[in-house]
Amino acid sequence: MELRSYLDSTYLKTNQQANLSEEENLVKARFFIEEAIKEQFKLIMIRPDRVTLAKKMILEANSNLLIGTVIGFHEGRLAIADKLIEAHQAIANGVDDLDFVVNYEAFKRGEVELVKDEVLQGTQLGLSKHKVVKWIIEVAALTDTQIKELTTLIKEIVLQNFEESHYASVFVKSSTGFYVTENNKPNGATVSSVKIMLENAFPLPVKAAGGVRNFEEAKEMIQLGVQRIGTSGAKSIVDGATSNSGY
Template identity: 30%
Template sequence: MNREELIERVTKEVLARLQGVSRSEEQRVRAPQSSSECACDLVLTPSDIARYIDHTLLRPDATRAMIEKLCDEAVQYRFYAVCVNPCWVALCARRLRGTGVKVATVIGFPLGATDSRTKAFETRNAIENGADEIDMVINIGALKSRDLKTFEEDLWAVKRACRPTTVTKAIIETCLLTDEEKVLASEIIKKVGYDFVKTSTGFSTGGATARDVALIRRTVGPKMGIKASGGIRTFEDAKLMILSGATRLGTSASVKIVTGGE
């Protein structure tokens, strides 16, 4: 199947799926056995969804007190990880030590336009400070220019700066890409050996969509992780992303999603 056929097929499948999903019905999904395994078959509860969530605070005006609260909420609600800017990694690592909650951070964020050596340095520094997971923004301009050598080298620069145990995610910023570019980026990210393709930074013109998640899932296969991020505000949003193939969710509305609060 070529890329055009894949895109057309996924579009039809997602439209059919959305037409068949009632917002009031329980989606039947299977709780994942690992953080990168796709889910299906069992009823998904708020506590199940919590284990998909990277509890996120990437605002530039975030304070120490806000970051500490983020960590405490992650422990209380048993979120999978917190996701913070690099300057807060050491604080989160200390506060979350022994809790089982992972620390994720962002690299080249939010534009992906720093050079590869800078991204590699940022990655090494974050890991030394206690980051378990690295969410790097791809070189979007290189991809759109079809400079695939530079695009892939940028991915490798961050990958090589990681430890063997570091979980790697590549943010492709789907709202800025054509469908063909989404497929191409996902193929190369998988080839380089990243653990996840991530949809969005949440700081551009759009966030995750069910169609994009489904397109990435069909591209990378059933085992690679997909992180849906950007615009996930409700329990229904979260369920739809998981139903479409997401294995991790990045959201700042985590507590609202799992408690039904405002």
């Protein structure tokens, strides 16, 4: 099985999170971008302030690597107006995929109209600029019922407001990789959570992010039906090793 076309190689740590200086963390970001170019992964997923760097490196390498970034990261609490400002800037900088963190805490509080509005506006912006849009629902913060309900809500908004030709460009994505769980529980994609997403997202595609650390786990996710896998251990996975990264 050729995994590279499924893999979104991911590096999203701030200087503080990585316990690195600004210069050291920039070197690490460059390493991930260079590796993704060399390995011909599907996409490099980086923070918004690295998009311009990635675009420059990809053009210099004459590579087809796509660039993704996160919007409203990592808790999703930003107002939609602020998320749209972030997205507009990322688009101007040359991004291909916009991974919005949905306001899942608002959803849990029952503020469904707020969530509907941000999903509609964020998706409208991305599709109008011919970008792929992904909605991160943060499965570790949700019950199984909430995973089902939020996935279904995103699907219904897309089906009600956009043409069928756009469905393949709007993903439901499992996780940020930064949610803090209790008792060492998984904070990323699990087989059970991804199955719920797949059952309720169709015909929208699903991205499994976090928790996929080796070839067999990646293969299982693909066989379940996911179309993208987000991981900071992409090289280990394609090499047949097990990644010890936290995402």
